Each structure stands twice: as C-alpha cells, then as structure tokens.
Amino acid sequence: MRPDLLNPLFAEVEALKGVGPGVTKGLARLGLTRAVDLAFHLPVGTIDRVAAPAADHSLVGRIVILELTPFEIRDGRGRSPLRIYANDSAENTITLTFFNNPGWAKKQLPCGAPKLVVGKLDAWGQELQIVHPEVVEAGKKSDIAIREPVYGLTEGITNKRMRELAMAALERAPELEEWIEPSLLARQGWPRWRKALAEAHNEPGREGRSRLAYDELFANQLALLLLRQSSKRRRTRSLQGDGSITSRLMLPYELTSAQQRVIEEIRSDMAQTAPMLRLLQGDVGSGKTLVALLAMLSAVEAGAQAAMLAPTEILARQHFATLSAQCTPLGINVAILTGREKGRARESTLMGLADGSIHILVGTHAIFQERVAYKSLGLAVVDEQHRFGVSQRLLLSSKAETPPHLLAMTATPIPRTLTLTHYGEMDVSRIDEMPPGRTPVETLVIADAKLAEVVDGLGRHIDAGGQAYWVCPLVEESEVVDAAAAAERAAMLRARFGPDKVGLVHGRMKGPEKDAVMASFASGALAVLVATTVIEVGVDVPNASLIVIEGAERFGLAQLHQLRGRVGRGAKLSRCILLRGANLSETGRARLALMRETNDGFRIAEEDLKLRGPGEILGTRQSGDQAFRLATQEDVSELAPLAQADAQLLLDRDGGLASPRGQAARICLYLFERDSAVGLLRSG
16 A cells, blocks of 8 residues: 555646646646656756847847837738837847737737847848747746746647646655665765755756656666565475476477577576576577477476467467477477467367366467466466566466466567666576577668669569568558558569469458468468568568568667568578668668678667667567656666665665665655555565
8 A cells, every 4th residue: 555645646637726627638648647647747858048138149049038129010911921120228120020820919019118028039141030939028037937947748738837737746745765775875966855856847957867767767676676586485386307208309400509508597497496587588590489398398297287478379370380390299289379269179278278188388368368277387488578568477477376487588689778677587598699500691771762673683582482571661550551551562562473472461360361371471382471560570481581671761670680580590591671761860770770780689689779768679568567757768777787786785785675774665666656566575
C-alpha cells in the first residue's frame, strides 16, 4: 500500500484547482492523469527574452521585450499581411507584421499608445520587424518572464497553463527522507529530492534534473535486485540431465566453443535449487535455438517438461517444425499451442501437458492462458525476449508448483547499459562466435531511383536458381497501409516474373494462408517472397541468398540487422540490398553506412542506442514495461552503473529496506511505481 504522505501527489488531475473535463481530456492525450504525472512532466527547454531599451541589429534573432509606440497602420490587400509601424525610445522604426487576426492587432496596438511587445526580432534588409508579437500593457513589464521554461503541449493547453498545472502539482510534493548514500550525494553535488524537482521545473539544465534521473534509475535497479533476491530465495527442482537423450541428438554441425561455454553455464544453473534467471544473447544465426534445445532436452532427461514461448505465430511454427524434426527420432513428443489451435487438437494438447505425455511445448502468448496446466514444467524458454515484459516473465513462472528455470533469448543484442537497467535481475550469457559455414552477408546501399536495375539483377538471380526476399517499407504505423504497399510491389514483380514465382506475406493475412506461402517458398516453388516485417525473426530458408529492403532508411538498425539475418544461412555468398530514398537525414545516412560496414550485431546495438534511444531498441512499447520518464539515454549510460552499485550497497551493507535509508528507498520505489518489488519481498 502506498505511504500516506504520497497520496496528495498521486491524486487525479481533477483534484487540482480549475481543472475541468476539457483540460483533463487534453492532459490525458499526453498521458498526464495524476498530479505526479504533471510533477514529472519536466520542461523540454527554455525561452530566453532580452529586455532592451531600444531595437538594435545586434539583437536580431533574439526574443526581445521592447516598449513601442505605433504611428501608422497599413492594411494588407488580398493575401498581404497587416503591418503596424512603431517607434522605440531611440526613434528606430520596427514593423509589426500580422498574417491573420488583423482586427485583434488593430485593437491591441492603436496609434499613439505605448505598448510592450514581445517577439523574435528579424531583419528584412535594413528594416527591423517582429512577426505576430505578444502585446502587454506598458506598465506591466514585471509580468513578462525573462526566462520561461517550455513544456511539451497538446491542443487546447498553452505553455502558461501547463506551467500553472505543474506548479500546482509541485505544491503537493512532500519533503522526503534521503535515500541516496551520503558520500555519493556529496560527490555529485545534488540537491535533496523536493528541491531537485522544483529546480528541474524552474531552472532546467541544472543538477536538479540529473538527480531526478538518478532517482528513477535507482528505483529501477533496486527493484531488479529485490526481484533477483526474491527469486534466489525461492526453491525449485534441481534439473540434472544424465545425457541419455542429448547424446543421441544429431547435431547439424560441431558446437562452437561459445555454444559449449553457454550450455555449461545453463546446465550449472539448472542443477541448482534456486531457479535459473538467465538472458542468452547471440547474434542472428549464432545458434541460440540449438543451445535452447539442448537445455530443454536436459530438463526432459531429469523428468520435467519444457515450454518455449515465441513472439509471433510464424516464429512459433518455425521452431515447432525445427524441434519436431530433431526430437521425434529421439522419442520426444513436441506440441504446438497458438491462438489458432482449436477444438479436439487443442484439447488433446492440453491433456498431453496435464498428463506429462507432451515433453516440450512451443507456442505464443496462448501458453500463458489459465487453462494451460503442466504436469511438471521445469524450464521455460522465452525467445525474442525484448518483446516480453517483466510481468509476462513472472506470469509464465507462475505456471508450475515450483517456479521453473527461465532462459530468455534475444537475437537483438542489447547494449550493456540496457542489459543492466532492463534485465538487472538476470545472469547474462553471450554467444559471440558464429557456427562454421556461415558466410558474412555483403551489404549494398542503392538509391531507389535505380529500382529498375535492382529488378533486372533480381531476374538474373532467379535465372541462376536463386531465391530472394523483398521487404516492403514501413509506410506508417498501420498494418493496412503496409499490407497495401506490399501487395502493390508483389503485383509489379508478378507482372515481370510470373504469378507462380512470387509469393506475398503480410500481417493481415490469416495464419494458414501465411503458412502455405512460407511453405511454398521454403520448398523452392516460389522464387521471390514479398513481405512486410513479419519475416523479421526466425524464418530460415538456406537457399535464399538475396534480400532487398525497400525504404531502408525508415527502419531501425536492429530491425535492418534482423532482416539481413534472413540470408547468409547457406554456403552461397549472400547479398543484402538496402534501397534508400532521396531525402536522407543524418541519422538515416549514419545507419545505412554502419550496415554496409559491419555484420557485428553487438556493435550495431551500441550504435543503435546512440541513434535512437533505449525504448525503441527494447521494444518497450510492445512489451508493456514502463520506459523511463525522466532518465534520458545519456543518463542511463552515465548513471545506471552508479545506481546499481548504490542499490547493491543498500542491500549488502546498509541493512536493506528495514534500515532508515532503506525506509526512504522504499518511498522511492513507490514514487517511481516500482513498488511491485516491495510486494515481492513480502511474498518472497
């Protein structure tokens, strides 16, 4: 339960003076529904104004406050603006220009009446002008802020109103006991929490904001450490395989030393009675699925069941096909459960899980559902980990009497600082070596003006017996529009190469329809697969050695790297063609240059973090985990290691949450809504 002293801050925005339904609706569009949201809605910058006695060319480009006396009003004709000519105290003439609302301007600025005008001073040749200035009565200079913080706004709420609301929320913020370790606080020169919050609103750019970012990261780190502590205190079955099944598995190649190292780390964890919490990172095609299979077979050897969770149906079916082919000869029963399985097939799978005759289950979110009960779930493998939130990891863990061992995998390498802030409760393994026989993919960046030449090259590739992917651009955040773009491109390629040679898959197709097209492509019946990003992960057709990615500048680096990973799976030299538009931003140019330069997913992930920021890399919008509100990417890189060390110190040296500093830290957890960790302690 939230401490009473925080209740005023967590009140709904309607509790603030003068906030009615209209303002509430506007604030909700920005995700601001409580006073605390307004308190943490910090300025994005400032407007600096210069109070000048007279206009001067040295002030051009600055926002000025000038006392002016209008002497001539010239109406605009047709589309021409209204111009009001006014003098300052030094008899300089300034033109005040209004493109709309001329009636208001004439009323505010009558000839002969001195007024204060505020606006950006521009030069038009030798003429000085201000376009659409603010107008204030001459004696009210003190009403104009020399420095004004600027907030993120929405329709119907002015900056002034947002500022008033933020100040009203700030009044509800209490003084709190200090949770930062004293020597660290002194070293950083940070103010106390309440003062830092006021400073962040009134003087953006000073230490206050940095302190608040640190507090948010500290709450995050402490929550993850408490989650880890709680997990390690729980007890589960020790799973020690005897090798009776894994020794009979036909391996497609000799395991790399990186795979062997990681398998040993996993087996060592599974042999403990504390549940494993391990994040397995590996680049595209580094052999993570094989490592996961060996872990699952070890669990089966020890008399337990294993479940593998995939983020999409395409990927779940791909895993099911791969695992079934490898496990059926060993007498291991593998089943699949997605939203598509219905009726008898579904009931049969549910019965098999309950009686233990199904050893390994592969599925999508459907394996979370309440009706899905296992006889003895010992290991849960979550593939493409960044698409699942902490809450979903915990939900899967509740599917067994004792929590299962958890292996999370991601083919989107995650930069070190993000691993710390989002997976701080987990041990991390890395497969940093490629299996033998994988050739690096050659990447070319080509302007989309040369589309016809690329299509000619595709024709030569098909004539030589090759297969190719053609990925259509992200038009907008809409499956309908993306699907239409893909259908249009498929029609163009079918007209060129024949309708029986070109297949199409997109997110709006029904599962069986998608499967049929994928199967045709995998069998070699189709030469070209036109797709949206549904093929981003897991699709494996070794004969496909060319991928064309249209509108490449619209994709993030990690996504481009994932898509490129669809080729280079056979012995042939593979190529990735990035078709780019004419208007490239600096970020877009840097992104494509890096793709051309390297195939190293770990390096790409670090660069992607610099270019895009943490939320997009981790897909937090998909995962349901709250992104940081106050901590920027730079804050995460700089302050997360400090926050982790401080949180660890609190638990190891300073007496944990029961100590005076710990009690203050508990408030910090509630303040930044990481309080589920407090609940974990109670239940743990």
